[in-house]
Amino acid sequence: MQERLLTHDGRLLLFSTLLNSIPVGYINVVPLVYLAEIGYNPSIIGIIFSASAIANTIGLIPFGILADKYGRKQLLIIGTLLPCVSYVIFGLTLDPAWLTIASIIGGVGFAGGLASAVATPSIIPMLASSTSDTKRTTLFGILQSAWALALTIGSLLSFLPSLFSSSFNQSDMAAHFESYFIMSGLVVVSVIPILFLKGQRNSVDRQTSAGVEQAFPQLSQRGILSGRIGFAGTSWSKIAMFSIVLALTGFGLGVLVQLLPTWYTLRYGVSESTVGLWMAVTNLATIISIPIIPRIVKRRGAVSTATAMGVFGACILALMPFTAVFEIAAVLFAIRSVATGIFWAVLQSYMMGVVSDSERATTIGFAYTAMGVGVSLGTLIGGELLGAGLFILPFVAGVICYLVSSVALSLFFTKVKPPEEITPFSIRISE
Numbered sequence: 524m525q526e527r528l529l530t531h532d533g534r535l536l537l538f539s540t541l542l543n544s545i546p547v548g549y550i551n552v553v554p555l556v557y558l559a560e561i562g563y564n565p566s567i568i569g570i571i572f573s574a575s576a577i578a579n580t581i582g583l584i585p586f587g588i589l590a591d592k593y594g595r596k597q598l599l600i601i602g603t604l605l606p607c608v609s610y611v612i613f614g615l616t617l618d619p620a621w622l623t624i625a626s627i628i629g630g631v632g633f634a635g636g637l638a639s640a641v642a643t644p645s646i647i648p649m650l651a652s653s654t655s656d657t658k659r660t661t662l663f664g665i666l667q668s669a670w671a672l673a674l675t676i677g678s679l680l681s682f683l684p685s686l687f688s689s690s691f692n693q694s695d696m697a698a699h700f701e702s703y704f705i706m707s708g709l710v711v712v713s714v715i716p717i718l719f720l721k722g723q724r725n726s727v728d729r730q731t732s733a734g735v736e737q738a739f740p741q742l743s744q745r746g747i748l749s750g751r752i753g754f755a756g757t758s759w760s761k762i763a764m765f766s767i768v769l770a771l772t773g774f775g776l777g778v779l780v781q782l783l784p785t786w787y788t789l790r791y792g793v794s795e796s797t798v799g800l801w802m803a804v805t806n807l808a809t810i811i812s813i814p815i816i817p818r819i820v821k822r823r824g825a826v827s828t829a830t831a832m833g834v835f836g837a838c839i840l841a842l843m844p845f846t847a848v849f850e851i852a853a854v855l856f857a858i859r860s861v862a863t864g865i866f867w868a869v870l871q872s873y874m875m876g877v878v879s880d881s882e883r884a885t886t887i888g889f890a891y892t893a894m895g896v897g898v899s900l901g902t903l904i905g906g907e908l909l910g911a912g913l914f915i916l917p918f919v920a921g922v923i924c925y926l927v928s929s930v931a932l933s934l935f936f937t938k939v940k941p942p943e944e945i946t947p948f949s950i951r952i953s954e
Contacts, residue, residue, distance in 0.1 A: 533653040535716040541669045542713035546706035548677020550631045552802050555784040556795035569906015573899045575626040575636040580895030582640025587888020595645035600717050602642025605629045607710040614703035632781050634898045648883035651875035656942040663872040664816040667864050671809035681799025758878045762886050764935040766893035771928035773894035777901020779921030791849035801853040808857045809864035825873040826936045829866050833929030836862035841922045844915045876941030
């Protein structure tokens with residue numbers, strides 16, 4: 524019987540992610556540009572968006588442990604719904620204190636605030652459990668496609684404020700406020716698919732693991748089937764190493780990528796609709812690479828693929844601050860995003876493959892907490908640098924962190940194989 528890639532639950536989770544992430548694409552463009560246009564200091568913008576990462580950092584570990592212990596569906600519903608509160612606040616005020624509170628609750632920016640802290644440790648393991656090991660990387664590639672498509676749609680919707688202003692004779696502020704209410708409504712709709720989850724795991728892996736254990740008992744003896752691949756210790760060692768990798772990646776994301784729309788506006792003087800269009804092109808370009816992920820991973824392995832994409836993406840970022848034309852910088856970022864899309868799809872699948880199912884949410888909680896710390900510090904520092912008119916230093920810091928993160932991933936995990944990459948021959952060689 525052929526293994527299914529998309530189960531009932533897998534389809535619902537992907538659809539919910541798509542709907543819930545469209546506002547993320549919108550919020551990651553429009554406020555970053557609009558607040559700069561109306562006179563907000565970039566350092567204040569950095570504080571607002573870093574608050575999201577700080578809240579995310581505080582919440583991930585406890586909610587990851589709770590998800591593994593008490594169940595994931597309920598937490599996923601709560602986390603999916605929370606951004607609604609944030610977008611309503613953004614639709615009511617421009618007061619920086621309230622915007623910071625909104626950032627903490629439902630998240631603005633890539634970190635996602637408490638909302639992401641509640642939902643992420645649940646949805647990633649739930650997706651991993653909805654398919655087999657051999658299909659897992661492909662599924663996470665599809666997840667990355669759904670994420671990129673949602674960000675594309677959200678970025679393209681950056682024309683809404685100008686449309687409302689011209690069509691309904693509204694002030695610029697009122698037009699922006701109404702657009703945030705629309706995003707809030709979309710968040711509510713995104714919860715509906717989760718209500719129909721059955722919570723049934725794909726049985727293929729359990730059957731496969733049992734058969735492999737009977738044929739190769741040394742796998743069980745060495746802890747491979749329980750997620751302790753290649754290490755004498757427990758999976759805490761892997762969690763610590765994943766945390767280091769993601770902390771460095773998070774700092775690069777915060778200091779540079781999170782505030783990129785603001786950098787575009789300050790550096791080139793472009794409008795939010797222009798930035799939104801190019802961010803949409805960037806996210807759409809990411810989708811193109813997703814179908815080739817399983818082939819690359821099958822040929823090179825997960826760790827080598829993720830490392831290569833991380834290094835390549837960092838090198839492309841290094842070229843951006845030296846371009847005098849906005850369109851060239853935007854194209855370079857689109858190329859970098861293709862590599863990043865592959866990197867994240869492979870890394871998320873790999874993380875879920877090398878730890879046991881019972882520890883997946885906990886692993887996400889700790890590793891993404893480290894990433895949240897990096898994003899928080901990076902966004903604060905990035906905002907200060909942009910506020911001081913230092914437009915190149917964020918790239919220097921970001922590129923260095925991305926490179927070190929990629930090298931660390933390779934050094935830490937070269938010998939750690941997920942179940943789908945383990946063969947009897949490789950086991951005999953390693954003994």
